[in-house]
Amino acid sequence: MDFNKNSEKLNSENAVSKRTESPESKKEIVIGKKTLVFIVGLPGSGKSTFAINHFPAETIVSTDRIRQEISNNPANQLVSGKAFEIAKTLVEERLRRGEIAVVDAQNLSEDTRAQFYQAAEAHGARVEAIFLDVSAEESVERDHARKKNVGESYIKRRGSAHKTAEASLRRSKHVHAVHAIKSNEFDTVSVALPEDDAEALEADKELYKEAGVAEAMITAAETGFLRKEIPEELETIPLKAGSVLFLENEEGAGTKTFSKENFLPHQIIDAKNIARRIKTNITDRAVTDMMKNILRQRLWLNLTTVVSYPPNFPYTAELESAVKNNAEKRKLEIPVSFIRIVPDAQTQELPKELAESEKTGVAPLMTTINKNDAARFRVEVIRDAPQDSPLFIMGDIQGCYKAMRELSGEVRKENITKKKSGESEPKRTIVFVGDMADRGPYDAEAVIYITSLVRANRAILVKGNHDENLLRGLRGKEVNSEETRSTLQELKRRLKPASLQKIIEVLEKAPVVAQWKGVVVAHASLPRIPRPEEKFAESENDDEDEKGNKAHGERHQIIHGARSGRFVGGRAEVWKLHNTVAHDPDVLIVGGHTHEEEPITDLIAGTTILDANAEIKGKLWGMYYPELEFASAEEPSVLKKYEILTGKELPRGQELLAFIEYARQQGFIEIKHGTGEYEGLILTTYSGITEACNAWEKYPVLREFRGLIIDTKGNIVARPFEKTHKAGDEIPLDKLEIPPEKVFEKANGSLGIVYFWKEKWRVATKFSFESEEYTKPVYEMLGRMDTSALDQAKTHLFEIILPNDSHIVDYGGKQDLVFLNSIIPETGEPADWDEVGKTARKLGTRTARDVTADFPNKTIADIYRMLQQEGSAANLEGVMAQYSDTEGKKVLVKVKTREYDDKKFVRDRLDWKDILESFDPKTMEVPPENLEKLLSYNFDNAFARATLEARIQWIKEQYREIARQTLEFLSSPKGEADRIFQEKISRGIDPKRALEESLRSAAANLKELLKDYSGEAFKNEMGALMGFLRGIMSDKEKPEARLIGHAFAKIQKMIEQEKKKKGKNSFWIVPQ
Incomplete structure (x- = not known):
């Protein structure tokens, strides 16, 4: 059979008898029975919207929805593996029955699609892909406009995978057809479905109109933080948090009202709903197996859960046994209640002990409610946690002592005012989300002051990763963090052993999780809220034999964060709090850890992150609870450094030294202190993190740190030119439609920095003052040259080409020193090209080749397009194009060749x-x-x-x-x-x-x-x-x-x- 992957209209084996299209439709996609459909696109590209507009709800297998059914949080990456397992099972069950299965996920790579391919092949199903050709930039705009915000950085990071996804799909031997749709075509595309599916879609659309929640029904975008006040005239049914309610009910208005008013859809494991999604009868074993699978996950995560089923459902006892077995295996109690909503029975009077439920711990319930009375009952989930009280929850302090004192001072004023006025409301308590110190201006002061607040019962410290590192160090154990070692040294220098012991005691007693009825504070993540019998979150045992067990693993995730599996600049990346929590919807989870631009509340995940880079940006944030209002205070010394970081000019003297230390602490630059004859010098270079994150786009001054050498007074001794921008990457081509003033060869070697210090010419690289491998050969080559050509007041830059340090460009085993330019250290101003040529000739070496004449009447964008053509420039890294910006400053832009980019990818990736x-x-x-x-x-x-x-x-x-x-x-x-x-x-x-x-x-x-x-x-x-x-x-x-x-x-x-x-x-x- 011929499967044309580029067809606009494709008839499958199963003819379609009814089409869902508009008269003005220009593109039609025909989907037949027994077909696996991938909706492929970036987050925010409109995948879920497209799915619900063109396919019946029961056909759509959404991994976000399943994540929410498992954990109450569609963004929870910790349950992704299990969510994809369940998604595969749903797909298999639908394909086994000859139905359409639509996978609504990113679906950007073959490895994530592979398990679904297996399901399709096992059942002889056709596979089609609908590729949403929406760019990362447009997806970011769409993401900002919706409630379920994923974030710009994540979407842009997935952009490269999206660019290759269409080609990957077209190459795949598993995929029979690929339909690419641009965003401006969304309204003109129609999907032709088999008759029964088309009818189901029309019925869904009618429901969506009535409910007004079309996208929410599929993307599970219901809020993850929901507070409901129960009117006094309604009767309350208390239910213990983490319990299971078995709800036997018949369809009808009363039943729907009871479920809708008391629970969010993802809290209910409904037998009829599962049967519809599988497209089978409710008595099919597959339905119960799916219900048990979801139930087991929710039980493990301690989530309040409803198991809903009609009368005479044959597998109720089996589901009850699943709860019992889970409780016995974990050696704890999982309360189980039963409510029958029936049309022809008298509503039973609720047991009297329920009125005292909060005192008795909430007794399990067994009762019957007439469906006509169901609307007057409201379920109140009772958490075994302290009552809510006024709190001020403060983000990661990281040594921002003055800002912290200002915020805590405001809380103290409020409490004094309450006391003077005789208010009965409890005092407001400060809760620190963790990370008292490290990387800040006043690390020791912050630790000392927070310790005093905690000991005076004015504050609670929730343990963060930096706090745990500090505790290890105070106990005499090895600490890997340089920042924590610095804090330790300062504390030991200033405090007596007795005072240090007080800090140890506070850190030892610091909870990993602090709970109240409506809020839970955890530093980095919260895989699940522990039941009262579970102590993993409070474990203080840091012994080696504890490592590796599940309790320790969860505790480590809460404090240190859950790793995403990626590394950025040599550091393991961790998921944000939004991506790592599971909790009931009446609870807000507050934490920090992941360095946001500003405080973020995600109502879908039910989380607030208060770490807003105080140690970088100089603004510390906190939140009043239960008011949910943000407040901030500034850290003046950090604010000043942040202004430098976001600018383009280097400071001088002591201010430069202070800025370098600040940038080093934040991981933006690396420094080396000179020893021996280089003592008194400091070599600074951008870090791997800066390079991996392209941080100099956000913080331009970091471009200056590519081998900048200063002395201990903050004077610039040697200054290379700043990190150049890449055409087509860091500078868009539409901004480079200008003719270059000069174009010259980009030599492919290692940067040599030649400077005059203490009456002697010196040679450094970006990474070292001297090395056998690089600087020694340069000294030898300079020794054969006329160095009187070099101005002693300037820094002179060379490309070092060595036979034993071959790069991508093949120089035939030559050893060479290519003169690049001379820089005035104080201003960073380079010499003009004529002066560079004269210096090189007198010195006795060559410059980079001037190739301006090779590109007549070309803009820099034209040059980029030429060099990116395959075979256009062999054995050349690229060219450097010079132009003047709007302020008259000479700017160099790097234009790489296609051959170099290809070879560099092979070498590095x-x-x-x-x-x-x-x-x-x-x-x-x-x-x-x-x-x-x-x-x-x-x-x-x-x-x-x-x-x-x-x-x-x-x-x-x-x-x-x-x-x-x-x-x-x-x-x-x-x-x-x-x-x-x-x-x-x-x-x-x-x-x-x-x-x-x-x-x-x-x-x-x-x-x-x-x-x-x-x-x-x-x-x-x-x-x-x-x-x-x-x-x-x-x-x-x-x-x-x-x-x-x-x-x-x-x-x-x-x-x-x-x-x-x-x-x-x-x-x-x-x-x-």
Whole structure:
């Protein structure tokens, strides 16, 4: 059958009898029965809106919705794995019954789609993809406009995956059709469905009109923080938080009102709803299995849950047993209540003890309600936590002592006023969300003052990761954080042991979670609110033997955050609080940790993050509770540094030294203090985090730190030119439609910084004052030049090209020193091009080649487009184009070639270790989804793909050769071992013992064969060969796995040897 992936209109095997389209429709997508449909796009691109506009609700499998059904939070990444498992089950059940299944998720990569492909193939289903061609920029705008805000940084980070997703889908052997839709086509696209599905869609639309919550029904965008006041005339049914209510009910207005007024839809596991989504009868086992799966997840997360079903539902007892088994396994109580809503029974009077429920701990309920009376009952969820009281919850302090004193002073004034006026309302308590110190201007002062507040019962400190690090250090344990070590040293310098002990006591007693009826405070995340019997959140045990168990793991997540699996600038990225909480909707979770631009309240997740980068921006935030009003105070010294950070000019003297220390503490720059003859100098360079996050776009002054050298008085000794912008990336092409004043070659080596200090010419790189590898050769080359050409008052920049430090551009093994420019240290002003040329000629070296004449009548944008064409500029990194900005300042912009970008991707991103790990050991092939993951945003790049295929082929060839050599090498020891084994068996010796004795004989033989090996090499080779031999001779072991491990270890060694031989910055495809 011909599946045309580019068709505008495609008829599938199952003819469509009814179409849902508007008369002006220009594009039609035809979807037949037994079809798996992927809605593919970025967050905010309109996936869910498109789904509910074109498909019946029951066909849509939304991972956001499932996350919310599991955890009450559609953004909860901690339950994503389980959500996708349930999504796959729903898809399988629908496809098994010959129905349409629409997967509403990002669906941007083959590995996330793979499990659904399996379901489709297992049931012979067709697979189609609807690709929403909405850019990251437009998705960000849409995201800002909706309630379910994902965030700009996350969407832009996913942008590269989105760019390759369409190509990935079109290449996929699993996908039969891809329909790409631009945002301006959304209103003109129609989807033709089978008749019953089209009718279901029309019925859904009528319901949406009535309810006015169309998108909310699918995206589960109901609020995650909901307070309901119960009118006095209504009767209250108290329900203990974390309990399960079994609700037997018949359909009708009273039943709907009871459910709607008391619970959010995702809190209810409804048998009829599950049956509709699977497209089956309510008595089908698949319905109960799905209900149990969701119920188990909610029980683990301690969420108040309703299990709803009609009369005579056959599996109620089974669901009750699931609750009982969970409680017994965890050795705790999970209260269970039962309510029957029926049309023909007298409403039972509620037990009298329920009136005293808060005193008795809420008795489980068994009662019957007439459906006509159901609307007058309201459920009140009772949490076993202290009553709400006035709080002021303060974000991460991070040493911002003055701002903290100002905010706490306001609270103190309020409490004094209350006392004087005789108000009966309790005093307001300060709650710190954690992280008292580190990276701030007054770390020790903050710790001392907060300790005094806590000891005076004026404040509660919830433990943060920096607080836990501080406690470790005070206990004499090793602390990895340089910032915490600095705080420790300051505290020990200023305080006596008795005072330090008071800090230890406060930190030891600091809760990991602080709870009240309506609010819970946790520093970084809250996987679940613990039941009263569960103590994991209060565990203070930091012993090594505790590490690895579930309780410790959850506690660690709460304090340190839940890792996303990505690394940014060498640091593990953690999910935000919004993405890591599960709680009942009448509770607000407040925390910090993740450095937001300003305080953020996410009502869908039911969270508030108060960490607004006080240590960077100089503004500390807090929130009044229960008023939910924000307040802030400024930290003057930090504010001043933040102004410098967001500007473009470097300060001078002591102000520069203070700024450098500030930028270092925040992780923006790295510094090296000179030793020996360089003592008194400080070398500063932008950090890996700054480079990975492109932080200089937000904080321009960081561009100055690429080898800036100052002395201990804050004088600039050597100043390279600032980090240049990249055309088409950091500067959009529409802003570069201007002719360049000058264009010259971008040399491809390492930056050399030459400066005159203490009556001597010095050479540094961005990372060191001196090195055998780089600065020594430069000194030798300068020694053969006329250095009188160099102005001693300026910094002189060179590109260092060395034969043993080859980069991507091949210079044929030459050693060269290319003169780039001279810079005035105080102003950063470069020399003009004529002066650069004169200096180079007198010095006796060359400049970067002037190639201005190669681009006549071209704008910088034109040059970019030319160089990005394949084969346009061989063996060239790119060019530097110079122009004057609106203020008359000379600006350099970097324009890279396509060839260089391709080779750099291969060198830096196509990691050999990742390639080896991507192999399927059963087939010794790399699955398609792993190919996509390896190629990342360059999925459709021909050069990158060809290189990857070449590397995979080389690995397979090496594996086959190593396998052949290994079998040949083992032929003699194996023959001897086989002979001894058979001899032992013939004598009636136990096979296990016979095997061991025969292997001992083989070991002696092998030892002789490996006599040329020694030390660790002998140990590794002997162990691998004996393991493989054991696998061959034993029925219980798999020798192939041993052989693959042995071969891959050898291949990795070959790769490392090649890296060492070629140099870390060189480009090569496979070892020679």
